[in-house]
Amino acid sequence: MAYQLLIFEDNSRLRESLAILLNDETNFHVAASYPDCDKADKQVEKYKADLVVMDIDMPGIGGVEGVKRIKNSNPAVKVVMHTMFDDDNRIFDSICAGADGYMLKNTSPLHLVSALQEVMNGGAPMSPFVAQKVFQHFRQAKTESEQFNLTVREKEVLELLVKGNSYKMIADKSFVSIDTVKKHLQNIYHKLHVNCGTEAVAKALRHKIVE
Amino acid sequence: MAYQLLIFEDNSRLRESLAILLNDETNFHVAASYPDCDKADKQVEKYKADLVVMDIDMPGIGGVEGVKRIKNSNPAVKVVMHTMFDDDNRIFDSICAGADGYMLKNTSPLHLVSALQEVMNGGAPMSPFVAQKVFQHFRQAKTESEQFNLTVREKEVLELLVKGNSYKMIADKSFVSIDTVKKHLQNIYHKLHVNCGTEAVAKALRHKIVE
DNA sequence: ATCAATATCACCCGAAAGGGTAATGGTTTG
DNA sequence: CAAACCATTACCCTTTCGGGTGATATTGAT
Numbered sequence: 001m002a003y004q005l006l007i008f009e010d011n012s013r014l015r016e017s018l019a020i021l022l023n024d025e026t027n028f029h030v031a032a033s034y035p036d037c038d039k040a041d042k043q044v045e046k047y048k049a050d051l052v053v054m055d056i057d058m059p060g061i062g063g064v065e066g067v068k069r070i071k072n073s074n075p076a077v078k079v080v081m082h083t084m085f086d087d088d089n090r091i092f093d094s095i096c097a098g099a100d101g102y103m104l105k106n107t108s109p110l111h112l113v114s115a116l117q118e119v120m121n122g123g124a125p126m127s128p129f130v131a132q133k134v135f136q137h138f139r140q141a142k143t144e145s146e147q148f149n150l151t152v153r154e155k156e157v158l159e160l161l162v163k164g165n166s167y168k169m170i171a172d173k174s175f176v177s178i179d180t181v182k183k184h185l186q187n188i189y190h191k192l193h194v195n196c197g198t199e200a201v202a203k204a205l206r207h208k209i210v211e
Numbered sequence: 212m213a214y215q216l217l218i219f220e221d222n223s224r225l226r227e228s229l230a231i232l233l234n235d236e237t238n239f240h241v242a243a244s245y246p247d248c249d250k251a252d253k254q255v256e257k258y259k260a261d262l263v264v265m266d267i268d269m270p271g272i273g274g275v276e277g278v279k280r281i282k283n284s285n286p287a288v289k290v291v292m293h294t295m296f297d298d299d300n301r302i303f304d305s306i307c308a309g310a311d312g313y314m315l316k317n318t319s320p321l322h323l324v325s326a327l328q329e330v331m332n333g334g335a336p337m338s339p340f341v342a343q344k345v346f347q348h349f350r351q352a353k354t355e356s357e358q359f360n361l362t363v364r365e366k367e368v369l370e371l372l373v374k375g376n377s378y379k380m381i382a383d384k385s386f387v388s389i390d391t392v393k394k395h396l397q398n399i400y401h402k403l404h405v406n407c408g409t410e411a412v413a414k415a416l417r418h419k420i421v422e
Numbered sequence: 423a424t425c426a427a428t429a430t431c432a433c434c435c436g437a438a439a440g441g442g443t444a445a446t447g448g449t450t451t452g
Numbered sequence: 453c454a455a456a457c458c459a460t461t462a463c464c465c466t467t468t469c470g471g472g473t474g475a476t477a478t479t480g481a482t
Contacts, residue, residue, distance in 0.1 A: 092349060095346055095349045095350065096349050096350055098350060099346075100346070118339055121339065122339065122340075122343060123339025123340070123342055123343060124339065124342035124343045124345065124346045125339075125342065126342065128329055128332065128333065128334025128335065128336075129333075129334070131334055131335035131336070131337065131342075132333060132334060132335045134335065134345055135306055135310075135311070135335045138303060138306040138307050139306065139307055139309065151427090151428065151429085153428080153429065154428095161409055162409070162413050163410075163413070164405060164406065164407060164409055164410030164413060166407065166467095166468070166469090167468070167469070167470095168467095168468080176429085176430070176431085177430075177431055177432080178431095179430085179431055179432060179433085180429070180430050180431060182469080182470070182471090183429085183430080183431085184429085184430095185469090185470080186470070186471070186472095187428095189470080194375060195375065195470085196375060196377065196438090196469080196470075197408065197409045197469075197470090198372055198373070198375055198408045198409055198411075198412045199374075199375030200409075201409045201412045201413050201416075202373050202374070202375060202412050202416060205412075205413060205416045205417070206416070362457090362458065362459085364458080364459065377437095377438065377439090378438070378439070378440090379437095379438080387459085387460065387461085388460075388461055388462080389461095390460085390461055390462060390463085391459070391460050391461060393439080393440070393441090394459085394460080394461085395459085395460095396439090396440080397440070397441070397442095398458095400440085406440090407439080407440075407468095408439075408440090
């Protein structure tokens with residue numbers, strides 16, 4: 001039984017080539033293709049689609065919003081992004097929106113087909129460049145995190161602060177006086193270039209100084 | 212010119228099969244293989260390796276620590292994890308440690324070779340299952356984030372708080388009185404089940420209520 | 423041996439945080 | 453239309469924060 005496939009792509013030539021290409025595959029059946037995804041969720045419903053190939057830059061609502069809607073009304077449908085865009089935001093937004101794969105348009109037809117195959121087998125295919133971006137995202141900040149020169153003690157105090165402890169609670173848990181805690185936090189604030197606890201917490205989390 | 216390749220794998224049979232398999236490829240040359248990675252950084256240095264295949268569970272220091280050392284002393288070397296482990300921690304730890312790829316041991320030899328090829332072309336190959344985990348990691352929390360029932364106004368106020376604004380600054384920027392801000396934050400704290408601003412900031416960032 | 427960094431504590435002080443109570447007007451929803 | 457929710461403001465009150473200043477002991481580096 002062939003998978004029901006929908007294509008959303010505003011470039012009509014590309015849309016048609018894709019349709020022909022993918023229809024040639026025995027286990028895909030291109031049920032329909034559209035130049036925009038304004039009613040994507042309805043259309044997915046109508047054709048009982050198993051799989052969607054989604055462009056990002058389209059008139060009307062974009063592909064990212066399209067994924068959201070599709071996944072919202074029918075989470076089981078697999079959606080593979082197919083776009084020229086390789087910037088971090090587009091990639092991560094798509095993934096967060098629920099995309100199951102992210103293929104750049106420079107992908108060869110052969111690779112695209114095997115990506116669609118892979119996604120139907122529960123995988124999460126992505127172009128090498130995208131995979132690299134994703135890996136980078138994990139590593140990011142990890143390196144810069146050490147650059148605030150916090151002492152061991154200061155990190156301990158900061159950690160307790162992030163956990164929601166008051167000065168007094170930190171003092172008790174660290175077995176020191178509250179004035180010491182105060183002094184530590186004063187130093188911490190200086191080193192992080194912030195003026196208050198909330199800002200310090202935000203910076204600590206964003207720069208992964210504490211987990 | 213063939214890439215210099217090192218293999219770290221404690222299972223001697225697998226290590227030897229890998230060596231034979233990969234040596235058959237014209238563009239890889241298995242310079243050496245070891246049952247542990249205690250001196251991985253030195254060995255990488257010695258053979259001027261371009262690429263490392265790294266098991267995780269080995270006697271002595273594990274593969275994750277091994278990656279760290281290699282990347283630390285020679286960031287240009289590509290490291291592909293090759294392991295049975297498919298749990299989140301092992302995967303994410305490896306990636307954060309600097310791994311350039313993560314292949315499970317159930318990968319076919321053919322796929323493993325193309326993964327190594329891919330990593331040398333700047334990609335980040337991973338087994339479908341791993342890719343799926345990675346995608347999940349991005350989506351996670353995103354769904355639960357909406358569940359605190361914060362109103363639009365409350366989100367605005369929270370956002371300003373996270374940015375390090377005092378009550379007074381929030382009031383000015385929102386064009387409301389400080390008492391209103393106070394009340395909003397009171398409600399926010401209740402909804403987030405926290406008792407103070409720092410805790411709220413931590414929760415907001417961790418649950419991605421604000422960016 | 424000396425100097426710098428660190429960790430510790432104390433005191434003062436004004437500003438900010440955070441909780442409670444109460445009231446008004448607007449919007450939405452049953 | 454009433455009930456519920458939301459945004460808004462005011463006032464009171466106690467605790468906490470955060471900055472400044474200064475002091476002492478320990479430690480590691482020079």
